[in-house]
Amino acid sequence: MIIRNTEPNSDPERPEFEGSWEKAHRNITAAACIGLLIIGVVYFNAQTIISGILIAVNSSKEHAAIEGKTFLDRFMHMAAVMKNPVRYSLVISQFFFMLLPTIWIIKRWHTSRVLWYVRFTHVPFAELFLSVVIVLCFAPLSGGISDFFMKQLHIPDFLANINAQIFTSYSRQELVWLVVVVCITPALCEETLFRGYVQRTLERTMGIKSLFITGVMFGLFHMQPLNLISLALLGILIGYFSYRSKSILPAIAAHGTNNLLAVLSLYKRPDGQPAIEVFTFEPTLLMITISIFFGGTLLYVYHLATHRNFENVFK
Amino acid sequence: MNSPFVPMTLGDIFEKTFVIFGKTFVRNLIIALLFLSIPIVLMAVAADVFYSSIGELQESLLHGQSESGLEALMPLAGAVSIFGIATIVLLLCVLFAQISISIVVSQEMLSRPISYGDAIDETFHQKWLYGIGQGLLKYLLLIGGVVLVGITAAILATISKFLMGLVLVLCILILMPVVLYLSFKWFFSLTAVAVDDLGVTDSMRKSWHLVDGFWWRTFGIILLLSILTQFIIIIVSLPITFAGMWDVYKDMFTMIGKTGGNISPEMFKEFQKSIGPGVGISTGISSLLSLLITPVFTVVLYYDLRARNNDFPHRKESAVLSDQPQQPIDLGLM
Numbered sequence: 001m002i003i004r005n006t007e008p009n010s011d012p013e014r015p016e017f018e019g020s021w022e023k024a025h026r027n028i029t030a031a032a033c034i035g036l037l038i039i040g041v042v043y044f045n046a047q048t049i050i051s052g053i054l055i056a057v058n059s060s061k062e063h064a065a066i067e068g069k070t071f072l073d074r075f076m077h078m079a080a081v082m083k084n085p086v087r088y089s090l091v092i093s094q095f096f097f098m099l100l101p102t103i104w105i106i107k108r109w110h111t112s113r114v115l116w117y118v119r120f121t122h123v124p125f126a127e128l129f130l131s132v133v134i135v136l137c138f139a140p141l142s143g144g145i146s147d148f149f150m151k152q153l154h155i156p157d158f159l160a161n162i163n164a165q166i167f168t169s170y171s172r173q174e175l176v177w178l179v180v181v182v183c184i185t186p187a188l189c190e191e192t193l194f195r196g197y198v199q200r201t202l203e204r205t206m207g208i209k210s211l212f213i214t215g216v217m218f219g220l221f222h223m224q225p226l227n228l229i230s231l232a233l234l235g236i237l238i239g240y241f242s243y244r245s246k247s248i249l250p251a252i253a254a255h256g257t258n259n260l261l262a263v264l265s266l267y268k269r270p271d272g273q274p275a276i277e278v279f280t281f282e283p284t285l286l287m288i289t290i291s292i293f294f295g296g297t298l299l300y301v302y303h304l305a306t307h308r309n310f311e312n313v314f315k
Numbered sequence: 316m317n318s319p320f321v322p323m324t325l326g327d328i329f330e331k332t333f334v335i336f337g338k339t340f341v342r343n344l345i346i347a348l349l350f351l352s353i354p355i356v357l358m359a360v361a362a363d364v365f366y367s368s369i370g371e372l373q374e375s376l377l378h379g380q381s382e383s384g385l386e387a388l389m390p391l392a393g394a395v396s397i398f399g400i401a402t403i404v405l406l407l408c409v410l411f412a413q414i415s416i417s418i419v420v421s422q423e424m425l426s427r428p429i430s431y432g433d434a435i436d437e438t439f440h441q442k443w444l445y446g447i448g449q450g451l452l453k454y455l456l457l458i459g460g461v462v463l464v465g466i467t468a469a470i471l472a473t474i475s476k477f478l479m480g481l482v483l484v485l486c487i488l489i490l491m492p493v494v495l496y497l498s499f500k501w502f503f504s505l506t507a508v509a510v511d512d513l514g515v516t517d518s519m520r521k522s523w524h525l526v527d528g529f530w531w532r533t534f535g536i537i538l539l540l541s542i543l544t545q546f547i548i549i550i551v552s553l554p555i556t557f558a559g560m561w562d563v564y565k566d567m568f569t570m571i572g573k574t575g576g577n578i579s580p581e582m583f584k585e586f587q588k589s590i591g592p593g594v595g596i597s598t599g600i601s602s603l604l605s606l607l608i609t610p611v612f613t614v615v616l617y618y619d620l621r622a623r624n625n626d627f628p629h630r631k632e633s634a635v636l637s638d639q640p641q642q643p644i645d646l647g648l649m
Contacts, residue, residue: 026327034333040546156571221550223550
């Protein structure tokens with residue numbers, strides 16, 4: 001259910017923020033940071049436990065197959081055995097230990113109007129479309145930054161491929177399943193937490209600064225040092241969509257698109273060759289420069305398109 | 316904003332910790348860096364020597380180069396000693412920094428901000444000695460029980476192995492909760508030294524008295540805050556440690572790439588030899604981050620427990636709240 005972007009306190013009898021944190025007039029920034037920490041602890045521990053159990057169950061069935069092979073073969077086999085349990089655990093933990101605790105914290109600390117609070121509000125289609133195109137434009141930059149660090153560190157291709165196993169699909173069914181696991185689930189759950197709760201709460205006291213803080217937190221939470229910079233930049237960009245449009249929907253669309261790009265680039269035929277060649281490009285400096293130019297221009301268009309939300313500021 | 320003189324809810328404790336953390340962050344960071352810079356470098360060097368000597372020992376054992384077992388172990392013993400000294404220096408500096416930061420936080424709670432220099436001065440007036448004293452006494456009392464069990468088990472081993480096993484299992488089952496119970500009873504002794512300027516035994520008595528009747532509450536809150544602190548430490552220190560060990564990872568991946576993923580024992584040894592500085596950096600950063608957060612929530616909890624124990628007598632409270640000298644009462648106005 002998408003609600004219209006209306007003023008929340010239409011009923012004067014009903015307080016806008018009736019949660020315990022709000023009623024006690026506690027520091028709002030503290031709520032965002034502590035809430036994020038609590039959800040982070042719950043989520044990571046739950047995911048570790050769930051994936052551990054699922055991997056143990058799965059690997060006990062496949063144990064006989066890995067005997068008598070080289071270290072690398074065992075490693076690759078382990079990655080293959082682990083990928084499905086990790087995918088299942090990702091979906092379970094994102095919905096039950098990230099999305100639900102976020103909703104619970106908003107209800108308990110802030111307001112029972114969760115959808116309104118996370119700004120699950122309608123936006124014009126053009127804004128959604130623009131956010132998707134802008135993320136596509138910035139994809140070469142994001143990929144270029146990650147590639148740069150991978151190359152600097154001399155990470156061999158076969159290790160990178162093992163690492164990418166979790167996002168690699170070899171059939172249409174697997175591709176659809178990965179879209180659910182890697183695109184829809186994180187776009188919905190992570191955006192509700194980061195943009196819907198943390199950024200939204202920080203915005204109340206910090207304004208535009210909240211984008212940068214939430215973006216860096218978003219990067220740190222992924223615990224991928226090599227992708228920290230690109231993830232933080234992505235977080236800031238997605239945060240900007242949410243900040244300007246006063247809705248979480250462009251952020252969800254942009255996040256989902258970014259992840260979809262990764263999934264499509266790793267969609268392979270049964271013989272291991274890429275199924276869609278166009279997504280397997282290696283970003284060149286020229287490509288990155290052109291994409292930044294187009295992305296920047298479209299970002300300015302987005303800025304103008306969302307001006308309606310800031311018209312009253314100067315009045 | 317709640318006064319430090321009233322009992323706090325969990326939400327209040329969270330908020331107070333966050334707010335005080337923000338207000339004292341720069342001063343606390345300076346204190347932590349002043350105390351920890353040298354120990355962190357020392358720890359990195361010690362860890363490097365330690366891991367290198369382990370690698371050398373493995374090499375000499377593999378190639379049969381060792382003249383005798385004792386001679387082969389000598390470099391490792393030296394490395395362990397350096398590592399031990401570095402650990403003790405780090406622990407002492409962490410203790411001093413904890414006292415200084417607790418003073419800063421406590422004064423902030425009382426709305427009487429203090430500079431980091433004054434806090435360090437106060438630490439080295441007498442509190443550092445009390446801090447070491449209470450730490451040693453706590454350690455001896457807690458470890459004393461464990462040592463006693465060990466001695467008893469060793470004596471019983473001469474009579475019957477079954478009896479020794481039985482006593483050992485029973486004692487561990489009883490000792491573990493006892494050690495846990497006592498650790499939390501004396502959890503605030505260092506804070507009492509820093510905040511209330513109490514001596515060794517008085518600080519431990521004070522902590523014991525404060526936790527009395529609130530043990531489970533204190534245990535739960537400290538556990539929760541410690542888990543959250545650990546989480547912050549992990550997510551912040553991961554990229555920093557990774558950057559600190561960049562060259563080590565680069566060498567490792569280069570070797571793996573050249574050999575096509577066949578990791579030989581030699582490669583593993585080389586990697587093991589070079590992880591020392593990384594271990595040192597990660598220990599240092601963890602200590603630094605822990606130091607910035609743990610004393611803050613400990614002092615907040617200390618004040619909460621004092622309020623719960625009605626430890627703020629009326630006259631004392633007025634004196635604390637009003638920093639101005641008392642004016643003589645003008646009887647003519649009454």
